[in-house]
Amino acid sequence: MATTINTELSAAEAFKTRPLTPLQRVHRILHLHPEISPMIALVIAMLVFQLANERFLSPGNISLILQQVAVVGSLAVAQTLVILTGGIDLSVGALMILVSMVMGSLVGLTGLPGPIAFAIGILVGLLAGLLNGVLVSVLRLPPFITTLGTLSIFLALALLMSNGVAIQGEKLGGFLLWTAVAFSVGPFNFTVGVILMLLMYVGMGFVLHQTGWGRHVYAVGSDPLAARLSGINTRRVLMSVYAVAGVLVTLSAWILIGRNNAATTSAAVDVNLDSITAVVIGGTSLFGGRGALLGTFLGAITVAVFRNGLSLARVDVLYQTLAIGILILFAVALDQWIRRAGVKG
Amino acid sequence: MTAEPILRARGIVKTYGAVVALDGVDLDLNAGEILAVIGDNGAGKSTLIKCLTGAEIPDVGNLEVAGSEVHFRRPQDAHAAGIETVYQTLSLAPDLDIASNMFLGREIRRRGPLGGVLRMLDHKRMRQLAAENVSKLGIRTLQDITQVVETLSGGQRQAVAIARAVAFGSRIVVLDEPTAALGVRETAQVLDVVTGLREAGLGVILISHNMPNVFQVADRIHIQRLGRRIATISPESHTPAEAVAIMTGATSAPAHVGALSKEDRP
Ligand SMILES: Nc1ncnc2c1ncn2[C@@H]1O[C@H](COP(=O)(O)OP(=O)(O)OP(=O)(O)O)[C@@H](O)[C@H]1O
Ligand SMILES: [Mg+2]
Numbered sequence A: 001m002a003t004t005i006n007t008e009l010s011a012a013e014a015f016k017t018r019p020l021t022p023l024q025r026v027h028r029i030l031h032l033h034p035e036i037s038p039m040i041a042l043v044i045a046m047l048v049f050q051l052a053n054e055r056f057l058s059p060g061n062i063s064l065i066l067q068q069v070a071v072v073g074s075l076a077v078a079q080t081l082v083i084l085t086g087g088i089d090l091s092v093g094a095l096m097i098l099v100s101m102v103m104g105s106l107v108g109l110t111g112l113p114g115p116i117a118f119a120i121g122i123l124v125g126l127l128a129g130l131l132n133g134v135l136v137s138v139l140r141l142p143p144f145i146t147t148l149g150t151l152s153i154f155l156a157l158a159l160l161m162s163n164g165v166a167i168q169g170e171k172l173g174g175f176l177l178w179t180a181v182a183f184s185v186g187p188f189n190f191t192v193g194v195i196l197m198l199l200m201y202v203g204m205g206f207v208l209h210q211t212g213w214g215r216h217v218y219a220v221g222s223d224p225l226a227a228r229l230s231g232i233n234t235r236r237v238l239m240s241v242y243a244v245a246g247v248l249v250t251l252s253a254w255i256l257i258g259r260n261n262a263a264t265t266s267a268a269v270d271v272n273l274d275s276i277t278a279v280v281i282g283g284t285s286l287f288g289g290r291g292a293l294l295g296t297f298l299g300a301i302t303v304a305v306f307r308n309g310l311s312l313a314r315v316d317v318l319y320q321t322l323a324i325g326i327l328i329l330f331a332v333a334l335d336q337w338i339r340r341a342g343v344k345g
Numbered sequence B: 001m002t003a004e005p006i007l008r009a010r011g012i013v014k015t016y017g018a019v020v021a022l023d024g025v026d027l028d029l030n031a032g033e034i035l036a037v038i039g040d041n042g043a044g045k046s047t048l049i050k051c052l053t054g055a056e057i058p059d060v061g062n063l064e065v066a067g068s069e070v071h072f073r074r075p076q077d078a079h080a081a082g083i084e085t086v087y088q089t090l091s092l093a094p095d096l097d098i099a100s101n102m103f104l105g106r107e108i109r110r111r112g113p114l115g116g117v118l119r120m121l122d123h124k125r126m127r128q129l130a131a132e133n134v135s136k137l138g139i140r141t142l143q144d145i146t147q148v149v150e151t152l153s154g155g156q157r158q159a160v161a162i163a164r165a166v167a168f169g170s171r172i173v174v175l176d177e178p179t180a181a182l183g184v185r186e187t188a189q190v191l192d193v194v195t196g197l198r199e200a201g202l203g204v205i206l207i208s209h210n211m212p213n214v215f216q217v218a219d220r221i222h223i224q225r226l227g228r229r230i231a232t233i234s235p236e237s238h239t240p241a242e243a244v245a246i247m248t249g250a251t252s253a254p255a256h257v258g259a260l261s262k263e264d265r266p
Helices: A002-008 A011-016 A022-032 A036-052 A059-084 A092-108 A112-140 A143-162 A192-210 A213-222 A224-229 A234-262 A273-280 A291-314 A319-341 B043-052 B075-080 B097-102 B123-137 B153-166 B184-199 B211-217 B238-248
Strands: A182-185 A188-191 B007-016 B020-030 B033-038 B060-066 B067-071 B083-086 B172-176 B203-207 B220-225 B229-234
Touching: A011 A092, A011 B075, A011 B203, A022 A036, A036 A291, A036 A319, A036 B060, A059 A092, A059 A192, A059 A234, A059 A273, A059 A291, A059 B075, A092 A112, A092 A143, A092 A273, A112 A224, A112 A234, A143 A291, A188 A192, A192 A234, A192 B238, A213 A224, A213 A234, A213 A273, A224 A234, A273 A291, A273 A319, A273 B220, A273 B229, A291 A319, B007 B043, B020 B033, B020 B043, B033 B043, B033 B083, B033 B184, B033 B211, B043 B060, B043 B172, B043 B203, B075 B083, B083 B123, B083 B153, B097 B153, B123 B184, B153 B172, B153 B184, B153 B220, B172 B184, B184 B203, B211 B238, B229 B238
Parallel strands: B020 B229, B033 B203, B033 B220, B083 B172, B172 B203
Antiparallel strands: A182 A188, B007 B020, B007 B060, B060 B067, B220 B229
16 A cells, blocks of 8 residues: 555654645745745736736836835835844934934035045944944843934934925935936936945845845844854944944935935935834844845835835825735734744644 | 963952952863863853953952963953853844854955955854854754744753854853753753864863763862852862762862962862
């Protein structure tokens, strides 16, 4: 009899090697590849919006979506780093505005050359990130409260500096506005800002997956005590994550200036929450340790696609926000489901 | 034995607020010896080995490795001194795979500019070495080295932690209840590995509640009770029942045995 071939398997071993149910199979695949769920959400959304309006997938509209996503998408790179450590950063949006005001004022008001203003902007971003890092890793304050505090500080500094006056594009010079320079590839229209955002994903993706530091970021988010006992300087890793986030935010500020053709405090108020939304929809766990930048990129695109597609379908802005809210809850519930119940077998 | 102990602790005190976890503990470990540490729950066994391996900084007391005083402030310091530990909590990152956990904190970089300038990791080599180390332990069910630790059973996780300690320990390996979640066959394998470390001349500290295992492999047995070392016995000098009686306070403690150091000798 054919069934007697497996006699060396005990009953328990046979039970362990039983075929997985389809749901378990899905669960397992999603667990191993966190970027699959945002990918599916994105594809479905694109199909639906294409059916609603055939202009949706036109090269012109795709180019527009990419330009619309550049600021939030770049900010979400920094946000992903912080969330991977199990933290959250409410201050990246405010810091971006502060840094854009610093760079804009240095060029527009004091006449400093763009590259020097940019270097100073990097320094400001680094110092602000270090401030968050010290508060979180040395003083051990919860990241949520810490960055809520620095959010107010950065925003207040930006407002104090600008006096509520925006610095318009004609005063900003070529370097700061370089991110707005557009060029075409076939029927598509890109800006330097979009390319910069893509480079941020590629660069940080490399660092996260190919270097020891990247492994340590995941380890610290996964289990800080285990990371410490394994010989990782968890404090230094946390500090460096916030510092790197600060520097990345400077690049976002550069993209922001190009996108607005101005340095202004009135821009981009809800970008911070959007960056968190992108990370969460992208399948990165708010508990830290699990996720990837590819997911965040898809998450950022998904949010932009929702906003753009719903407006093309002439859906009211309020309903767009409603839809994105539902999307977030769905993503978080999915994360919980994937995370719960260890994948056995 | 005339050589210095490879690890020598004197008067270790560790308190957590009002709780006194360690109340002046001495410990000696020789090279090429297995020292078991036994004691009731809460006797301070885990706290003791944390203080010996840089996971905790003792309030008072001093520590010598191979005759020279050390002050471990973090686990890396102990690693650098050739001391590896399997903590009771295992200290594995659940979201990382087996290979990444094995090399956590001491990743291998690629050779040449890819590793030197770009700091790229040599994933292939780490996976290969991790697979070798795991297979040395002979845990059959651990085959896929890229499996995420979160998806492993308790015993499999323990095997990974042990494999890591054995792979990197060059002088001392400390194991805090390493076989608690292991099956009979796997436990025997781990005890084999532990005696192998002794043959290789390493010092081993083994914490266990399993008296037969302790009496099977230990050269000496350090009995911890209420934050103190109350006796050091050997499997030849006492029976398991006597050891348990001392451990629980049913009989009074004998003198410390084992040629530890000059001043301990009569
Ligand atoms: N981080 C801590 N904070 C407060 N008290 C602690 C801490 N760690 C240990 N203790 C206390 O120190 C004492 C010794 O604990 P320890 O973990 O060393 O015991 P143990 O001998 O390893 O016990 P077990 O056999 O259960 O593992 C206990 O009373 C425990 O409550
Ligand atoms: Mg213990």
